[in-house]
Amino acid sequence: MRELELYFGPQHLGMVGNFSITLKVEGDRILEAQANPGYLHRGFEKLMEYRTWIQNFPMVCRINVVEPDSMEMIYAMAVEKLAGIEVPERANYVRSIYLELARVGSHLFGLWAYANMLGFDTVAQWAMYHRDLVLDLFEELTGGRVYHIYIWPGGVRRDFPPGFKEKVVNTLHSIGGCVPDYDATFFNNRLFYERANGIGKITQEQAKQWGATGQTLRATGMPYDIRKAEPYAAYDKVDWDVPTREDGDAYSRVWVIRDEMIESVHMIFKLLDVMPEGSVYNRVPNPFKWKIPKGEAYVRCESSRGELGLYMVSNGDDKPYRVHFRTPSYPNGLIILEKLLKNASIADVGNIMISLYVVAPEIDR
Amino acid sequence: MNNSLRQKLEATFKDIQVSIPEDSKITITAESDSVPAILRFLKDAGFDHLALLSAVDWIEDDCFELCFILTSYMQNDDEVTGRQRLHIILKTRIPREKPQFKTVIGIFPNAEPYEREIHELFGINFEGHPRLTPLLLEREYEIPPFRKDFDTRKYVKDLFDNIPFVEIEEK
Amino acid sequence: MRFVEIILSPLLALVVGIFFLGLARKIMARIHWRYGPPLIQPVIDIIRLFYQKSVSHGRMFDLGIILSLVGSIVVVLFLPFGKMCPFSSSGGLLVILYMMLLAPLGIALSAGQAANPNISIGISRKLILSLGYEVPLLLVLLAVMTRYKTISIVQVVNAQQSTGWSLFSFPLFLSGLSYFLILPAILGLRPFDVSSAPQEISSGPMAEYGGKYLALVTIEHAFVLFISIALFVNLSLGGAANPVTFFVKMLVVFLLGLCINAVFPRFRIEQAIKYLWKWPTLLAFLGLIITMVIRS
C-alpha cells in the first residue's frame, strides 16, 4: 500500500488550537507521527523579562486561553513566595472557588472538543452552552468573559458581589441537573465506549516515564494531584476525593474529566459553606517602584490538565530575570501524543489528542 | 527526611553544595560533569518526575545555568507523603562560549522536548540528543532569542517596522 | 404526458432533497437548543457556490460529478413518486440497484483527480462503506422481488396497495427493518458519516471541491437523500397513491433518521462494516430465506 504524508492541522476541523501533527500513514494506519508546535509561539518568557512585576499580570493569563485562571494563580504564587507577601484567609477561599469554577469551565470546553471530534454534535453544543453559563459568572465577578486578571499578589482584586454566592449555587445546580442527560446521551453511550475503549492506552509506568500529570496519570490509577500533594489556596480546608480510573485509555481519561467536574462542583459548595468573612486583599508596595528581592522559586499548582509549574528567578530588579512555565500539555503533546499515535488509525488522531487534553498555546507559550 | 537526603548526597558526591532554604525545597549546585550521576542517584532515591528542565542566562557571570527540577510521583498509589511536598532544584553552570551539555534522555525520557527547546532558544547543544530540529521558531536568528543579549524590541524595530504598508491607490 | 413527467420528476426530487437538507439543519439545530438557519439556507448556499470561482483538477474531476449526477437522475426516473413514474414499464429494481452505485463511483472518480491524501482516505472509506451496505440492500431487494414475484418496482407498490404495507407483513418486515438500519449508511448520516468525517479527514472526498463543483455535489447529495428514502417508502411502506402522501411518508422516515443522527457519534470504518454485515445482513438474509420457504 502507498505511504502517504498527511498533515493533521493547523487548519483542520478536528484540531483544537493551532497545532499540527505530521503523519506518515499507510492505508488507515499511522506509521509515524511528529508533533509540530510553534504556531502560537510568542516568546512570553522573553517578553516578561521586559515588563515590570505588575505589568506581567495581564500577560500571564494569555498564555493559556482555555483556562487562564490557573496561570494567574501560579504567577501570583511565585510573586508572593519571592516577595514574602501574605494572603488573607478569605482570599484563599475565594481563589479556590474561582479556580474550581475555571476548572469546570475548562473541562466543559474539553468535553465540547472531545464530543465534537467524535461527531457528537448534540452533547458538544450542550457543553458549550453550559460553559457559557460559567463564563457569565466570571463576567459578573471580574468583568471579563475569557481573560479575568482576578488573582493578584496579596489576594484577589475584589470580593464577591452581593448575591453572587446564590448565583453560583443556582448555576451549578442547573448544570448539575443536566448530568443525567449527559450520562444518557454521551458517557453511557455504547458507541462512545466502542470508540474510546482501548484507544491511546498507556500504563502507569509509561505515564511516569513520560512525565505525565493530570488526567493522563490519574486515568492510570494514581491519585496524584498537586491540590492534595502540596495544598495551596484553601484546598486543605475541605474534604474531597481525587477521582481515578484504572485503564489509562481515552475512555478512562474522559470519565476522569467528568468525575472531576462533579467533584469540583461539590468542592465549591463545601467551600462556599465554610468561607470566612474578612478582607480579600493585602496591599502590595507601589507597583511602579516595586522591587522583589533576589532569589528563585519553583511553585506548582494543579491546572485542569495537570501539574502547572513556574520557575522564576529574580535578581532584585523591578522585572523578573527569568521565568519558565512547566505546562502540563508539554509532555502530553510532545511526547505522549507522538508515542500513542504510532500504529493508531487515522480516525483516532483527534480522539487521542483531545483525550490527552493538549492545549496548543500552553506548549508554545 | 530532608537532612538525611542531604547527608547521603554529600557523602556520595564530592563537589556539590546542598542547601535547604525551606521545608519543601532542596537546592543542589553541582559541576556539569557529575549531573547525570546525581540525577540517576535522585531518581533511584524516589525523585522520579523531572518536572522542568530550564536554563537561565547569567550574562554578567558569562555562563548559562541549567536547572533540573525534580519532584516525585506517589509510590504506592494510596497516600500522599511528605516526599510529594518536596522538590529539588539541581543547578549547574556551563560556559557561555560554545555551550555544551550531555543529554539526560537516558535517565529522564521526558527531557527530550525541553532539551530541544533550550537548544533552540538558548543555543545550548545537547550531545547525544536524537533530534535537535527546530521546535518552535520559524525564522532563523543570529543570536538565539532567549539569550540576554538578544534585544527583541530592537529586532522588531529592524524587521517588522521596516516592512512597508501596501499602498492602495484610490479608485 | 410522459415527457412532462421526465422533466418534472427529477425537479421534484431535487426540491424534496434540498428541502430535506434545509430541514435537517433546522431540526438538528433545534435538538442542539439552537434557533437554526432559515429553511432555504441550502438554496442560498448553492446560489453562492455557483457564483464563486472554482478550481478544476483535470477533466475527470468534472466528468465524475456529471456521471454521478446523471446516475442519480436516471434512478429518480425509475422511482415512483406517488403514482408518478416516467419509466414505469421498463427496468425496475435491478436497474435501480446498479444505477445507485454510480453516485459514489462518480464522486470517487472525480475526487481522486485531486492529489489530496484526505481525499484518497475518504474515497476508500466511501467505497468500503458502500460495499458494506450493498450486501444487505441486495438481500432486501431479492426478498422483495421473491415475495411479490416481480422485478418491477411499480408492481411492488401496486401489490402493497392491495395487500398492505410490506413492513407489516410477516417475512418482509425483517427486510424492511434491515433497510431502515442501513438507511443512515446510505444517507451518510451518523453514525455512518465516516467518509466525510470533517473532524478526521477534512470532509474527505469533498475536501477539494469548491465553487460550482461543491454546488453540484450538494445537489447530488440531495438526490441521494431523495432516492434512498423514496426507495424505502416504495419497498416497505407501500408507496402511495398520490405525491402528498408519499412525501409525508418520506418525511417521517427522514425525521426518524435525523433522530438517530443526533444522538450517535461516528463509527470507525471497521466498526461500521462490522455492524453493517452483522445485524442488517442477518435480518435481510433471514427475511430472504423465510420468504423463499413460504413461497415454495
Added chain:
Amino acid sequence: MDRNQITKWLKAPAKMANKYSLHAIYFCTGCGIIEIPPVITSRWDAERFGVIPVATPRQANLFLITGYVSVKTLRAIIRTYEQMPEPKYTVGFGSCPINGGMYWDSYNTIKHLDKYIPIDGWIAGCMPRPEAIFIAVTHLWTLIDKDMANGYIRYRENYKSYRRNQELALGKLEWPPLFPVSNESQGNVQ
C-alpha cells in the same frame, strides 16, 4: 423576507447569496478561537445568519483571523487564504492582528496583518465578545452591498507588494506566486 429583499435578490443574486452564506474556514490562528465555539453553538448560534465553519478552504468564503499571528502561522494563513475561491472576505479578530496588541515587542509575531494579506474588516478588543462577531458580520453585509469588501480584488491588484512583504517576513516562499509577478526582483530578502 420583505419586498425590498426580493428585489435585491432579483437584482444581484450573487451579492445577496454571498451575504447570507458566509462559510467561515475553521482555523484556530490564535487565542480568539476560544470565542468561536460559543458563537457557533447554542448560546449565540451564528448559523441563523448562515455563518458556519467548514473544513477546507475550498469550501469557504470567510476567513476569520482569530488573534495574534506568529510567523509560522502567517505561512499557513497565506496558503489557506490563497486556496480559498474568490470572492473571499477576511476579518481580523482581536487587537493583535491590527497592530501587534499586547505582543508589540515580540520577535515572533506579525504586527500589522494587512501588510501581508488584505483585510476587509477588523474587530477590536481582547477578547472581543461574541456579539462583536455578529456586528462584524452585519458590517460585512453592508460592505458587500456597497462593493467595499474588495480585499480579494486588492490582493490581485497589489499582489506584487503583498508577495514582497510576505517574503520579507518569511524568507523565500516555497510555493509559486498565485498571480503572475511581472518584475523579477523581490526586494531584499532577509
